[in-house]
Structures are given as C-alpha cells and as structure tokens.
Amino acid sequence: MTDPLAFFTPTEDGYVPLPFATSRWSPEMVHGAALSGLLARAVENGHGAAGFVPARLTVDLFRPALTRAFTTVTSSVREGRRIRVADAELHQDGEVVARASAVFLRRSEQPPGELWTREHRPSPPPVPAPEGELVPPWFGSDDHPDGWSSSMFEHQGASRKRMWAQHLPVVAGEEPSPFVRAAMAAEPTSLMTNWGTEGVGFINVDMTLVLARLPEGPEVGLEADDHISADGVAVGTATLFDRGGPIGTCVVSALANAQRQVDFSGQGDFELPVDA
Numbered sequence: 001m002t003d004p005l006a007f008f009t010p011t012e013d014g015y016v017p018l019p020f021a022t023s024r025w026s027p028e029m030v031h032g033a034a035l036s037g038l039l040a041r042a043v044e045n046g047h048g049a050a051g052f053v054p055a056r057l058t059v060d061l062f063r064p065a066l067t068r069a070f071t072t073v074t075s076s077v078r079e080g081r082r083i084r085v086a087d088a089e090l091h092q093d094g095e096v097v098a099r100a101s102a103v104f105l106r107r108s109e110q111p112p113g114e115l116w117t118r119e120h121r122p123s124p125p126p127v128p129a130p131e132g133e134l135v136p137p138w139f140g141s142d143d144h145p146d147g148w149s150s151s152m153f154e155h156q157g158a159s160r161k162r163m164w165a166q167h168l169p170v171v172a173g174e175e176p177s178p179f180v181r182a183a184m185a186a187e188p189t190s191l192m193t194n195w196g197t198e199g200v201g202f203i204n205v206d207m208t209l210v211l212a213r214l215p216e217g218p219e220v221g222l223e224a225d226d227h228i229s230a231d232g233v234a235v236g237t238a239t240l241f242d243r244g245g246p247i248g249t250c251v252v253s254a255l256a257n258a259q260r261q262v263d264f265s266g267q268g269d270f271e272l273p274v275d276a
Contacts, residue, residue, distance in 0.1 A: 003018050003019055003020070004018065004172040005020070005134065005168050005172075006018055006020065006169040006172035006173070006174075007020055007030075007033075007034035007038070007168055007169070007170050007171075008021065008034070008038060008070070008170060008171050008172065009171070009172045010171055010172070013069040014069035014070050014071040014091075015069065015071070015072070015171065016069045016070075017030050017034065017067045017070075018172070020034075020168055021034040021067070022067060025203060025257070025262065026064075027067075028066055028067055029065060029066060030067060032059075032061055032204060032207065033167070033184045033187040033188060034170070034184075035061060035065055035090060035098050035187075036057075036059045036100075036184055036186070036187040037167070037170040037180050037183055037184040038072065038170050038171075039057075039059055039088045039183070040054075040057055040100070040102070040179055040182075040183035041170050041171070041176070041177070041180050042072040042074050042088040043074055043086050043100055044177060044179050044180065046074035046076075046086065046088070047074060047076055047079075047084060047086035048179075049084060049104065051106055051107060052084055052104040052105060052106050052107070053106075053107055053211070053213070054103075054104050054179045054211060054214070055104065055105040055210065055211055055212075056102065056210050056211070057100060057101075057102050057179075057186075057207075057208070057209045057211075058101050058102075058206065058208045058209075059099075059100045059183075059187070059206060059207045059208075060098060060099050060205070060206050061098050061206060061207075062098070062099075062205060063097040063098070064097070065098055068093065070090045070091065070092050070097075071090075071091045071092075072088060072089070073088070073089045073091060074086060074087065074088045074089075075087050082105065082106045082108075083103065083104070083105060083106075084103070084104040084105075085101065085102070085103050085104075086101070086102050087099065087100065087101050088100045088101075088102070121246060122162060122221060122239055122241045122246065124219065124221050124241070124243055125147075125148045125164050128217075128219065128243070134168075136150050137150070137164065137166075138164040138165070139151070139152055139161070139162070139164075140161070140223075141154075141155040141159045141160060141161050142159040142160045143157055144159075148164070152264040153265055155195075156195070156198075156199065156263075156264050156265065158196055158197050160223070160224050161191075161192045161193075161223075161224050162221060162222065162223040163188055163192055163221065163222045163223075164219060164220075164222075165185065165219065165220065165221075166218045166219050166220075167181055167184040167185060167220070170184070178214035178215050178216070179214060181218070181220055182209060182211060182214060182220060182240060182247070182248070183209060185220035185221070185222055185240060186222065186238075186250040187207050188222055189204070189207060189222060189224075189237070189238040189250040189252045190202065190203070190204035190252045190254050192223070192224040192236070193224045193225075193226070193227040193234070193236025194227060194229075194236055198263060199261050199262050199263035199264055199265070200261065200262045201258045201261045202229070202234045202254035202255060202257060203254060203255055203257040203260075204252040204253065204254040205253055205254060206252060206253055207252050208250065208252075209248060209249075209250050210249050210250075211240075211247060212246075212247060212248055214247070215240075215247055216242050216243070216244055219242065220240065220241075220242055221241045221242065222238050222239070222241075222250065223238060223241065224236065224237075224238050225238050225249075232255060232256035233253070233254070233256075234253070234254040234255075235251070235252070235253055236251070236252045236254065237249065237250065238250045
C-alpha cells in the first residue's frame with residue numbers, strides 16, 4: 001500500500017505525519033509548511049465565520065516537531081462584529097511544539113481615493129497546471145535565462161528567488177481551503193529569502209502571513225522581497241500571489257543553522273514520488 005498524497009493522516013491518537021511531511025533539515029522532523037497548514041486548518045475550522053476573511057496568520061515554530069502524532073487545540077480570543085481573533089496549538093507528547101494566532105476581518109466596501117503601491121508585480125509561469133493534475137513546484141530567479149524551471153540547483157545563486165506550486169492536502173482525503181493553501185504557500189518565505197550561493201543556512205522560527213484576499217485556484221506563488229541578516233539572525237519578506245496578482249505579504253525571522261546547511265547542488269529536478 002502506498003502513502004496518500006497528503007501531509008497527515010487522521011487517527012485516534014491524532015494527526016500522524018506522512019513521509020511527505022518530513023523536513024529537509026532532519027528525517028525525524030516535520031517541515032514548517034505542513035505544520036502551518038495544520039494550524040491554519042484548525043483555527044479556520046474552529047473559528048472562521050461567514051462574511052469574514054482570514055486576514056492574518058502568525059505561526060511560531062519554537063520546538064522540534066517530530067514525526068509522531070499531533071493533536072490540535074484552539075481557543076477564541078475575541079468574537080466581535082468586525083474582528084474575530086483565535087489561537088491554535090499543536091501538541092506532541094504532552095508539550096506544545098507550535099502555535100498560531102489568526103485574525104478574521106469582516107468584508108466591506110473599499111474606501112474612495114487612490115493609493116501608492118509598488119510597480120513591480122510578480123508573474124507566474126506562463127502555462128497553468130492541467131486541471132486535476134498534481135505537478136512538481138516551479139522555482140524562479142532573476143538570473144536564470146528561462147526564468148522558471150523545476151530544478152532547484154539551477155536557481156542556487158545570489159539573485160531574487162520565487163516559487164510557484166500546488167500544495168498537498170494537509171489531511172489525507174480532504175481538499176485544503178484557500179486559507180490553508182495560502183498558509184502552506186507562505187511558509188517557504190524562509191527558503192525564498194535565505195537561499196544563497198551555497199544553499200540555505202537559516203532555519204525559520206516563525207511566519208506571519210497577512211492577506212488582502214484569498215488565493216484563487218490551486219496554484220499559489222511566492223516571490224522574495226528582501227533579506228536582512230546580522231550575527232546569525234535573519235529577517236525575510238516576500239509577496240504571495242496568484243494568477244490574478246498579489247494577494248498578501250509574508251514575513252519570517254530565522255536563526256543561523258550552518259551546521260546543517262541544506263545545499264541543493266546536484267539534486268536536479270524536484271520530483272513527486274513515482275509510487276505516490
């Protein structure tokens with residue numbers, strides 16, 4: 001029997017990580033995109049409401065999340081007429097290993113007037129993925145001659161990075177919501193902003209996603225805006241976008257992890273498992 005294309009499978013003991021949730025940092029750890037998706041799913045299912053849009057998600061990744069069962073706990077902080085705030089936690093072996101806070105805002109009319117916004121707009125690959133077909137992610141960089149490719153090594157350099165991807169379901173047999181897709185797409189902000197000529201030597205400890213609207217369609221993109229670092233501490237910012245344009249901003253803070261530097265040299269194309 002092959003594993004389903006998802007990050008977790010639900011059991012009586014909680015959400016058990018599948019092989020696709022394994023981190024590049026360690027085969028015994030779960031990667032941040034899977035954790036962010038599970039937290040977003042929990043807080044949206046528990047505290048989302050009709051007429052409200054999830055506008056902000058902050059995820060704190062402060063303990064190693066191991067490849068064992070997780071349980072989720074959520075709580076309401078405020079349920080107002082225009083603003084709802086809620087928290088979520090991931091528990092493992094009796095400890096909190098990650099947490100999130102979310103803000104939901106009621107939709108309304110745009111105010112009048114014109115506002116400044118940046119001129120540059122990130123652009124996705126020209127060809128959409130075939131409907132219903134899961135394809136590997138695309139990576140892009142400013143100094144790549146073709147702009148986009150599925151080879152990570154081709155983009156290992158010092159120029160601006162971008163990523164365009166579909167994301168696996170968080171829970172097997174369950175289609176992720178647009179908010180959950182956005183949360184998973186935002187987490188690689190650390191990869192896009194901390195990826196240099198020798199790979200990635202920073203590990204992110206948090207992620208904040210701020211959304212003006214939810215993504216449309218199964219594919220979501222992420223383009224680096226800036227990297228700032230000193231004394232082993234880094235800050236990265238990126239723009240999240242879909243085929244309709246930018247939808248939000250992502251921010252991460254990260255710590256140097258040079259002893260476990262992830263170098264993409266020689267790894268070739270990013271491929272989905274052939275037996276999936």
